[in-house]
Amino acid sequence: YHTMALFVRSLSSSPPSHGPRLRPSLLRSRCRFMSSGSSRWNVRVSSSSSSPSPSPSSSSSSSSSLESVVSSLKWDEKGMLVAIAQDADTGMILMQAFANKDAVMNTVTSRKATWYSRSRDKLWIKGEESGNFIEVTSVYADCDGDSVIYLGKPRGPSCHTGAQTCYYTQLDGPDGAIANNQVKEHKKDFAHTHEHGAGAAPTATPTLLALQRTIADRANEPVVEGTKPSWTRRLLSNHELLCSKVREEADELCQALEKNEGVERATSEFGDVLYHSLVLLHAAGGDVNDALATLRARFNQSGVEEKASRK
Amino acid sequence: YHTMALFVRSLSSSPPSHGPRLRPSLLRSRCRFMSSGSSRWNVRVSSSSSSPSPSPSSSSSSSSSLESVVSSLKWDEKGMLVAIAQDADTGMILMQAFANKDAVMNTVTSRKATWYSRSRDKLWIKGEESGNFIEVTSVYADCDGDSVIYLGKPRGPSCHTGAQTCYYTQLDGPDGAIANNQVKEHKKDFAHTHEHGAGAAPTATPTLLALQRTIADRANEPVVEGTKPSWTRRLLSNHELLCSKVREEADELCQALEKNEGVERATSEFGDVLYHSLVLLHAAGGDVNDALATLRARFNQSGVEEKASRK
Numbered sequence: 001y002h003t004m005a006l007f008v009r010s011l012s013s014s015p016p017s018h019g020p021r022l023r024p025s026l027l028r029s030r031c032r033f034m035s036s037g038s039s040r041w042n043v044r045v046s047s048s049s050s051s052p053s054p055s056p057s058s059s060s061s062s063s064s065s066l067e068s069v070v071s072s073l074k075w076d077e078k079g080m081l082v083a084i085a086q087d088a089d090t091g092m093i094l095m096q097a098f099a100n101k102d103a104v105m106n107t108v109t110s111r112k113a114t115w116y117s118r119s120r121d122k123l124w125i126k127g128e129e130s131g132n133f134i135e136v137t138s139v140y141a142d143c144d145g146d147s148v149i150y151l152g153k154p155r156g157p158s159c160h161t162g163a164q165t166c167y168y169t170q171l172d173g174p175d176g177a178i179a180n181n182q183v184k185e186h187k188k189d190f191a192h193t194h195e196h197g198a199g200a201a202p203t204a205t206p207t208l209l210a211l212q213r214t215i216a217d218r219a220n221e222p223v224v225e226g227t228k229p230s231w232t233r234r235l236l237s238n239h240e241l242l243c244s245k246v247r248e249e250a251d252e253l254c255q256a257l258e259k260n261e262g263v264e265r266a267t268s269e270f271g272d273v274l275y276h277s278l279v280l281l282h283a284a285g286g287d288v289n290d291a292l293a294t295l296r297a298r299f300n301q302s303g304v305e306e307k308a309s310r311k
Numbered sequence: 312y313h314t315m316a317l318f319v320r321s322l323s324s325s326p327p328s329h330g331p332r333l334r335p336s337l338l339r340s341r342c343r344f345m346s347s348g349s350s351r352w353n354v355r356v357s358s359s360s361s362s363p364s365p366s367p368s369s370s371s372s373s374s375s376s377l378e379s380v381v382s383s384l385k386w387d388e389k390g391m392l393v394a395i396a397q398d399a400d401t402g403m404i405l406m407q408a409f410a411n412k413d414a415v416m417n418t419v420t421s422r423k424a425t426w427y428s429r430s431r432d433k434l435w436i437k438g439e440e441s442g443n444f445i446e447v448t449s450v451y452a453d454c455d456g457d458s459v460i461y462l463g464k465p466r467g468p469s470c471h472t473g474a475q476t477c478y479y480t481q482l483d484g485p486d487g488a489i490a491n492n493q494v495k496e497h498k499k500d501f502a503h504t505h506e507h508g509a510g511a512a513p514t515a516t517p518t519l520l521a522l523q524r525t526i527a528d529r530a531n532e533p534v535v536e537g538t539k540p541s542w543t544r545r546l547l548s549n550h551e552l553l554c555s556k557v558r559e560e561a562d563e564l565c566q567a568l569e570k571n572e573g574v575e576r577a578t579s580e581f582g583d584v585l586y587h588s589l590v591l592l593h594a595a596g597g598d599v600n601d602a603l604a605t606l607r608a609r610f611n612q613s614g615v616e617e618k619a620s621r622k
Contacts, residue, residue, distance in 0.1 A: 069482055082393050082407055091402015091517030096393055096458040108483045140515035142477035143470050147407040149478050149515045159454050166453035167460050171380060172419045204451035204460045206402030207603040208519065214610065243565035250561030253588060254554035257595045266595035270588055271606045277564060277584050284568045284577035292518040295582045299525065 070104050074146040078118075082147040085113050085126070085134050087154065089292035091206045094134060094158035095126070095166045104139070104148060111136050113150045132156030153293070167204040208274075212288050215279055235279045246280055249273045381415050385457040389429075393458040396424045396437070396445050398465060400603035402517040405445060405469035406437070406477045415450070415459060422447050424461045443467030464604070478515040519585075523599050526590055546590045557591055560584045 075081055083099035086092065097115040099107070103123055106114040110125070113134035117124040127133030136152035159166040205213070218232035235242040249272040256266040278288060386392055394410035397403065408426040410418070414434055417425040421436070424445035428435040438444030447463035470477040516524070529543035546553040560583040567577040589599060 066483075084395060084404060084407065086402075086404060086515070087517070089518040091397075091519075093395060093397060093404065093460055096395065096453060104482075138515070139482045140478040141480045141482055142407060143472060143474070143479070144477075145480075147477075148482070149404055151515050161454060163454070166455075166458075167451040168454070169452045169456075171415075171450045171452055171459070172377075204397070204449070204462050206398070206517070207400040207607045208402075211606060211610070239568055243569060246561050246565050247558075250557050250584070250588075253591060254557050257550055257591055258554055263596040266592060267597040267602045268605055270592045270597060270599075270602045271609075273561070273584065273588050274602065275606060277561075277581055280564060280568055281577060281581045285574040286578040286581060288581075291578045291581045291585065294579055295522060295586060296518045298582075299522070 066108060067105065070101055070108075072145070073101075073104070073141060073148070074144060075101065076146070080116065081145075083107075083113075083115055083150060084147070085136075085150045085152065085154075085158065087289075088137050088151045089153070089296060090209045090289055092165050092209060093167055093204060094154055094164070097124075099148070107136055107150055108139055111152075113152060126158070127155065130156065130160070132158065134158060163203070165203050165205075168202070170202060170204075208278075208288055211275065212278055212282070215282050219282065232279055235276070236283055239283060242276070242280055242283060246273070246276045249276050377419060378416065381412055381419075383456070384412075384415070384452060384459070385455060386412065387457070391427065392456075394418075394424075394426055394461060395458070396447075396461045396463065396465075396469065398600075399448050399462045400464070400607060401520045401600055403476050403520060404478060404515060405465055405475070408435070410459070418447055418461055419450055422463075424463060437469070438466065441467065441471070443469065445469060474514070476514050476516075479513075481513060481515075519589075519599055522586065523589055523593070526593050530593065543590055546587070547594055550594060553587070553591055553594060557584070557587045560587050 073081060078098075079100045080098040081104075082096065083104065084096045085094040087094060098118070099114065100116040100123075103114040103116045106112070106123060106125070113126045113136050115124045115126065116122075125133070132155055134150065134152050134154045136150045138151045140149045140151065141147070142149075154164070157164055159168075202213075215232055215236075218230050219236050221230065221233055223229055223233070229237075235245065249269065253266065253269040253273050255261065256269045281288060281291065384392060389409075390411045391409040392415075393407065394415065395407045396405040398405060409429070410425065411427040411434075414425040414427045417423070417434060417436070424437045424447050426435045426437065427433075436444070443466055445461065445463050445465045447461045449462045451460045451462065452458070453460075465475070468475055470479075513521075513524075526543055526547075529541050530547050532541065532544055534540055534544070540548075546556065560580065564577065564580040564584050566572065567580045592599060592602065
C-alpha cells in the first residue's frame with residue numbers, strides 16, 4: 001500500500017453544481033483542413049491567451065461563458081456538429097451522432113451525453129428511455145471547432161443492440177470477420193464486462209481492451225487432444241505458474257532499469273508485466289475497465305484521501 | 312521470457328496485397344436513432360448470415376466486394392459520412408473529418424487514412440503533404456453505417472498544429488484549463504512521445520495515456536522547500552524505492568489471487584502494478600504507446616515466432 005498524490009486537474013470532472021468556467025478568447029481556429037470559411041470559431045473576445053485566469057470562486061457568470069464558448073463552435077448549415085462519445089478509461093468509441101448547440105450545452109450542464117434527433121426534432125439524451133446514460137466527465141472540441149468528444153462512462157450498452165459500442169462491423173476484416181460480428185444481447189451482463197470477452201464480436205477497441213478480449217477467448221478455447229494449449233490458457237489453468245510469471249516479469253522490468261538495459265528492453269518487459277497482470281486479473285474475475293476507472297478516481301484524490309479510501 | 316500464443320484474427324491488419332474480403336449481406340441497419348429513412352445500409356445480398364465463408368484463397372473478387380460493401384454504407388445527401396481516426400493502441404481520437412466513398416475505399420486499399428476535402432474538391436490523404444500519414448490497420452462502421460472508425464497508427468502529429476490530436480480544447484475545464492491548452496510545436500519530438508507529457512496540453516485522452524502524462528508532469532514539478540514531493544516524484548528520484556514498489560505490488564496482485572481476496576482487491580492491486588510499472592517505464596525513458604504497440608504486434612505471431620523475434 002502506498003499513497004499516490006497524483007492530483008491532476010485536467011482529468012477532474014467538474015461537479016455539475018459548480019458549473020464550467022470558460023475562456024472564449026482561447027478558442028480559435030488552428031486547423032486549415034476542411035475549413036468552411038466560417039469565422040465563428042475564430043472569435044477572440046480578448047486578445048491575450050496568457051491573461052490570468054479568474055480564481056475558482058470568482059466566476060459568477062459561468063453559464064453565460066459556457067453559452068458564449070459553445071456558440072463560438074463551428075456549426076454547420078443545419079446548426080449541427082459531430083459529437084463522438086468515448087469511454088474515458090478504455091478509449092473505446094461508443095457512438096457518434098450530431099449535436100446542436102442545446103445538445104452540447106445540455107451535455108456539459110447535465111453530464112449526460114446528449115445529441116439532437118432530426119427525425120424527432122428534439123434533443124436526444126442517450127439513455128432517457130433505456131436508462132443507459134453516458135455520464136460525461138469532460139468535453140473536448142477539435143482544432144477547428146466542428147467536432148466534439150464527450151469523454152465519459154457508459155452506464156449500460158451504448159448501442160441499442162446491447163453492444164457496448166455501435167462500431168462492431170469491421171469493413172476490412174478477414175473472411176468471416178463480419179459473420180462473427182453477431183452482437184449478443186447482453187444488457188444484463190454489462191456490469192461484469194469481462195464476460196463480454198468470450199465469444200463477443202470483434203469491435204473497434206484499443207489494444208488493452210482487445211488484449212483482454214483475447215485472454216477471455218483463450219479461457220474458453222476448446223482443448224484439443226494432442227495439441228498444445230495456448231500460453232494464456234496454460235496460465236489460466238495453473239495459478240501457481242501464473243503468479244510465478246507475474247513476479248518474474250515484474251522482476252525483469254525492474255532489472256531493465258537497475259541494470260540499465262535500455263529503453264527497448266524496458267518497453268518489452270513492461271508489455272510482459274501488463275499482459276501477465278491482465279491474465280491474472282481475468283483469473284480473479286476482474287476487468288481492466290474497472291481497474292482503469294479505479295486508477296482515474298485516484299487522480300483526483302490527495303495521497304491521504306486515497307489511502308483512507310482504501311481502508 | 313516466454314511464449315505468447317495470442318494469435319488473434321480480429322486484430323490482424325490484413326496485408327494490402329491480399330485485399331479485404333467482405334460480405335455485404337451482413338451489413339444491416341440495427342440502430343434506430345438518427346435514421347434518415349435511407350435503406351441503402353439495409354442491403355441484403357444474401358439472406359443468411361451464417362452461410363459458409365469463402366476460403367481465403369477463393370476471393371478473386373475482393374475489390375468488387377469491397378466496393379459493394381462500402382457502397383452500402385449510409386451516405387448523406389452530399390455523399391459523405393463521418394470518419395474518425397483513432398490510435399489503435401492508446402485509443403486516442405486523432406481527428407475527424409468527412410469521407411466520401413472513394414475516400415473510404417482508398418483508406419482500406421492503401422492503408423492511409425483518407426478523407427474528402429470539399430473546399431479543394433478532392434480526396435485528402437492525411438500526410439500527403441506533411442508526411443504524417445495515419446497508417447490504418449482496420450476500419451469499422453457503426454450500427455447504422457453512417458460513421459466509420461479508421462483504427463491505426465499516426466506517423467507524426469495528426470493535427471497540423473503539431474499536436475498529436477486535434478482535440479486539445481477542453482470546453483468544460485476548470486479555470487485555466489483552456490489557458491493551458493497551448494499546443495507546442497513538437498513535430499520533431501513526436502517519435503519520443505513520452506516527452507509530450509511534460510507540460511503538454513491536456514487533451515482528450517483515455518486513462519492510461521492521461522496517467523502517463525501526469526507522471527511526466529510529476530517528473531518536472533518544482534520541489535518546494537518544506538513541502539513533501541508527490542509520491543510519483545519520490546519514486547522517480549529513488550530507483551531503489553521504485554523497483555521495490557514494483558516488486559511489492561506485483562506480489563500483492565499475486566496474493567489477491569493466491570489468497571482469494573476478492574475481485575475488488577485484485578482490481579485495485581492491478582491498478583497499483585500498472586501505475587508503478589508506468590512510473591518505471593518513464594524512468595527508463597519508455598512510452599506506453601510503444602509498449603502497447605509491441606504487445607499488439609505479438610498478437611499476430613505464434614508463440615514460436617514471438618519468442619524468435621525477441622532473440
